[in-house]
Amino acid sequence: MKCERCGHVRVKVPLTQKQGALFDFIVEYDGGSNRTPTYLQMSDEFGYSKTSVGDKLREIERKGWIYRVPGAQGIAVL
Structure with missing residues (x-):
């Protein structure tokens, strides 16, 4: 996959089960509307603290997803 911003080829590192569930929630929430769930919505959905949601999102981003x-609050799915 090529990064739209810099042109570098990105390799996606596999997600853990919890990271994958959070990623799937973001993708399904978006539904093509370019809207993303808030940290509060994600924490309510999974029973995580907002800090834990932020930590998981950081890892998902680091892994290239x-x-x-x-x-901003926006999250772009790559």
């Missing part, structure tokens, strides 16, 4: 827009 999403891009979090700095200074």
Whole structure:
């Protein structure tokens, strides 16, 4: 997969079961509307703290599955 911003080829690292469930929730929530769930919605859905949601999103981003827009709530699925 090629990054739209920089052109580098990205390799997706496999997600853990919990990370995969959170990623699937984000994809299903979006439904093509370019909207993403809030940290509160994700924490309510999975029973995680908002801090834990942030930690999991950071790992999902590090593994190449999403891009979090700095200074915004937006999450882009790659």
